[in-house]
Amino acid sequence: MFNNQQITGLPQHKSIEFKALADKAPLHAQLNWLVFYIPFSAILAAICYFNENFANNMQTYLLIGMPILILISMLYSVASIKLQGVAMRQHDIAFKKGIIWQRVTILPLARVQHIEIHRGPIERKLGLASLKLYSAGGMSADLQVSGLTHTDCKNMRQFVQDYRQEHTSTQAVPADE
Amino acid sequence: MSDLTLHPTQKTDAAHAQLWQKVSPWALVYFVVHFGVRFVRDGIFNLLPLGFVFVTQVENKLFWGQIAAAVAVSALLLYSILYYRNFRFCISSDNEILLNKGVFKKERLTLKFERVQNVNIAEPFYFKPVTLVNCIFDAAGSAAQEAVLPGVTQSYAEQMRKQIFAYKAQQQLEPDTEVETDEAAEQSSLFISNKEIAKFGLMSNMAILALAAIAPLINVVADVLEKQLITKVEGFYEQELGLVASAALFAIFTLFVFVVLIAVLLSVGMSLIRFYNYQLYFKGKKFKRIAGLLERHQLSMSLDKVQSIVIKQNIIARLLKRFTVEFLQASSGGAMAGMAAKKNKQTLVLPVLNNEQVNSVCQWIYPWFNNSALAFKQAERALWYKNLVLYALLPSLLVAVFCYFNELNYFISLGVLGVFAGLVTLSYQRYGYYLHEDNGRFYMVVRKGMIGVHYRVFELYKVQSASSESTYLMRRSGLKSLYIQLAHGFAFMPYIKEQDADFVIDFTLKQAESDTRSWM
Numbered sequence: 179m180f181n182n183q184q185i186t187g188l189p190q191h192k193s194i195e196f197k198a199l200a201d202k203a204p205l206h207a208q209l210n211w212l213v214f215y216i217p218f219s220a221i222l223a224a225i226c227y228f229n230e231n232f233a234n235n236m237q238t239y240l241l242i243g244m245p246i247l248i249l250i251s252m253l254y255s256v257a258s259i260k261l262q263g264v265a266m267r268q269h270d271i272a273f274k275k276g277i278i279w280q281r282v283t284i285l286p287l288a289r290v291q292h293i294e295i296h297r298g299p300i301e302r303k304l305g306l307a308s309l310k311l312y313s314a315g316g317m318s319a320d321l322q323v324s325g326l327t328h329t330d331c332k333n334m335r336q337f338v339q340d341y342r343q344e345h346t347s348t349q350a351v352p353a354d355e
Numbered sequence: 356m357s358d359l360t361l362h363p364t365q366k367t368d369a370a371h372a373q374l375w376q377k378v379s380p381w382a383l384v385y386f387v388v389h390f391g392v393r394f395v396r397d398g399i400f401n402l403l404p405l406g407f408v409f410v411t412q413v414e415n416k417l418f419w420g421q422i423a424a425a426v427a428v429s430a431l432l433l434y435s436i437l438y439y440r441n442f443r444f445c446i447s448s449d450n451e452i453l454l455n456k457g458v459f460k461k462e463r464l465t466l467k468f469e470r471v472q473n474v475n476i477a478e479p480f481y482f483k484p485v486t487l488v489n490c491i492f493d494a495a496g497s498a499a500q501e502a503v504l505p506g507v508t509q510s511y512a513e514q515m516r517k518q519i520f521a522y523k524a525q526q527q528l529e530p531d532t533e534v535e536t537d538e539a540a541e542q543s544s545l546f547i548s549n550k551e552i553a554k555f556g557l558m559s560n561m562a563i564l565a566l567a568a569i570a571p572l573i574n575v576v577a578d579v580l581e582k583q584l585i586t587k588v589e590g591f592y593e594q595e596l597g598l599v600a601s602a603a604l605f606a607i608f609t610l611f612v613f614v615v616l617i618a619v620l621l622s623v624g625m626s627l628i629r630f631y632n633y634q635l636y637f638k639g640k641k642f643k644r645i646a647g648l649l650e651r652h653q654l655s656m657s658l659d660k661v662q663s664i665v666i667k668q669n670i671i672a673r674l675l676k677r678f679t680v681e682f683l684q685a686s687s688g689g690a691m692a693g694m695a696a697k698k699n700k701q702t703l704v705l706p707v708l709n710n711e712q713v714n715s716v717c718q719w720i721y722p723w724f725n726n727s728a729l730a731f732k733q734a735e736r737a738l739w740y741k742n743l744v745l746y747a748l749l750p751s752l753l754v755a756v757f758c759y760f761n762e763l764n765y766f767i768s769l770g771v772l773g774v775f776a777g778l779v780t781l782s783y784q785r786y787g788y789y790l791h792e793d794n795g796r797f798y799m800v801v802r803k804g805m806i807g808v809h810y811r812v813f814e815l816y817k818v819q820s821a822s823s824e825s826t827y828l829m830r831r832s833g834l835k836s837l838y839i840q841l842a843h844g845f846a847f848m849p850y851i852k853e854q855d856a857d858f859v860i861d862f863t864l865k866q867a868e869s870d871t872r873s874w875m
Binding site (some may be wrong): 181189190192193269270276278279280281282283284285286288289311314315320321 | 551662685745816819820821822823824825826830838841842843845857858860861862864865867868874
């Protein structure tokens with residue numbers, strides 16, 4: 179029978195100290211939003227310009243609503259970035275995120291199937307990158323962090339690869355790769 | 356030896372040259388059926404526009420239809436013959452299965468023995484008179500990598516299976532190889548009668564799937580039906596029953612019942628085709644299942660490869676007092692691949708079991724598991740309150756508003772409140788988890804459901820990742836939801852005490868990270 183006794187020496191994920199994302203991560207998030215909002219506003223402006231009926235009805239609402247919407251999403255993304263954090267432990271990698279639903283995900287390094295580093299044009303300009311870690315069975319990446327510096331990403335990837343190499347060599351069954 | 360290693364390519368080529376084999380001419384039947392089925396399944400939707408043009412534009416339908424059919428059949432035959440002529444296989448000295456195949460696009464498929472997960476033997480009905488079988492090599496995960504040797508003898512297929520598993524056991528270099536334990540272990544078995552299998556047709560979602568499959572055609576069907584049938588049925592009701600006003604409504608209702616009945620019959624038929632004469636054997640940590648009407652499919656699966664076990668009962672199954680048990684293997688690439696894996700027979704399904712049979716199957720594998728006797732830890736009451744507000748109170752308020760504007764009776768919204776509150780309560784009571792230790796191995800059972808019930812059993816070290824989630828209100832009351840990702844499916848346990856959730860996560864991670872056994 180299994181007892182839920184306090185096991186002494188069980189590593190506690192609660193005590194993990196999460197490292198905040200890169201300094202430029204909030205800027206990246208803002209720019210990403212702008213990439214969406216500028217064309218969106220431009221389209222709305224064009225409609226107002228060409229369709230007088232629409233302009234008469236909506237112009238005031240849009241002029242008040244759009245800046246508020248943009249401001250809220252900017253603030254939201256800054257708060258969201260501030261609340262995100264990653265941590266590498268000896269055997270696993272942890273990631274926390276979320277404003278309303280705060281979520282902590284921990285992925286054992288031995289279960290990582292493959293790793294991807296993504297860099298969009300804005301990320302390249304800012305020296306940032308996104309890290310994606312995949313395990314078996316997940317819908318998409320089990321762990322996805324954007325807004326890390328490219329060097330951090332590469333270091334983490336190296337760490338995971340070293341770990342895999344070290345542990346598969348001692349394991350009885352060779353891994354697929 | 357040193358000479359050979361200097362020229363590895365020459366060596367392998369020489370080895371292959373001797374061993375390239377053709378399959379029996381009877382395999383031609385397999386190719387015809389295989390490509391015929393594929394043509395119908397994959398091609399039918401692409402041909403729909405053409406079919407539409409044919410129906411609307413072509414005048415001499417019978418003549419051109421016959422020509423089209425003749426062309427299609429002879430193309431299929433020709434393609435199959437060419438495919439058969441080009442089909443060669445070889446078991447190389449490097450312990451690989453090599454296949455040369457293709458007509459327009461020739462391809463070479465190489466499957467290493469160590470990548471083979473299972474060797475399944477299928478006996479289609481058309482091979483019965485000549486006592487041949489299809490030997491299917493199941494590669495880990497992907498369906499595209501699957502290799503089939505059609506029309507080989509049963510003994511050859513079994514010898515291949517032995518050879519591959521012997522090689523794999525030798526590669527693993529484990530002291531207790533499965534081959535040895537096989538002989539000593541006693542064999543348990545389970546047979547399911549075809550009457551029971553038919554019940555699976557009623558229980559399963561296949562009826563819904565069958566409906567979904569004809570959904571794209573529903574417009575066309577409805578058009579035809581309206582012209583041909585509804586008017587007739589309507590006329591019948593009008594004449595016989597004198598129901599002029601509601602005759603149309605009755606006609607549509609009759610038709611609906613008719614369609615549902617057909618779907619159910621289809622579903623029963625499909626489950627009989629899939630599971631006819633179901634036989635299951637368990638010996639030395641290995642399952643062997645033989646079933647199927649048109650094709651006797653033999654599936655073998657090692658218990659170590661199972662990622663999680665699902666025992667479930669939906670609402671119809673509950674009425675029939677039956678359970679379905681599934682043994683799930685790793686699937687890569689998410690839910691779609693999971694569906695494909697199910698179809699591709701990588702999942703061992705025990706379709707209809709009564710309670711005693713479930714218990715006896717559990718006795719084979721996990722003697723401790725008894726779903727009614729386990730002391731599940733339940734979700735906290737906060738989950739019930741939250742769900743009552745979100746899923747019972749809120750909808751009934753919306754209904755009340757709707758009633759107000761449409762001048763309907765307010766009791767409707769009270770009824771909605773009652774029904775939804777009942778369902779929310781049932782679902783809240785079902786949630787539960789249970790941790791178990793057995794001989795130094797740790798297991799977790801997660802229960803969920805509403806009217807039915809769904810258990811997921813897995814060994815903790817196989818877990819892929821673990822998460823916890825909480826909202827502001829949950830953190831204030833010291834609660835967390837627990838989410839565990841498995842290589843096939845996931846386990847979710849909402850609203851448990853924070854320290855319990857943290858403990859489960861820490862303990863699970865410790866198992867996953869310190870256990871040296873391979874989780875695959």
